[in-house]
Amino acid sequence: MSDVLELMHGTPVLVCAPDGGVVGGEHDATDLIGDAFGHGATWVAVPVERFGDGFFDLRTRVAGDIVQKFANYRIGLAVLGDVAPRTAASKAFRDFVHEADQGRQLWFVPDLAALRARLAPPAAADGPVTS
Secondary structure, eight states: OOOEEEEETTEEEEEOOTTSOOBOSHHHHHHHHHHHHHHTOSEEEEEGGGBOHHHHOGGGOHHHHHHHHHHHTTOEEEEESOOHHHHHHOHHHHHHHHHHHHSSSEEEESSHHHHHHHHSOOOOOSSOOOO
């Protein structure tokens, strides 16, 4: 399987194949960002199994370096898959995931359906607007 561009509610997302190379540092992040630019994507969705162990150990600063690289290029990063075993093992990582999910740069989502839902425009208010 190869990486594909998918339009999600008007947002171009580069969906990375689960069998691609390990994302283990800034160089790998730069490669993904280059691929995103090549496809015209503003978000990159990477399966959790593609990240090296250092990404989940915040003491290594790997996650921070990768996320900063994406932020510098204004490309969103979605980590797809179950991170529950990692959040259960580390309060620091659990807090990191919680904070990330509050922002617009890095999201941890269980699957592509959840990413589509996050990228959906806000629902319109019910009923007519009166003043």
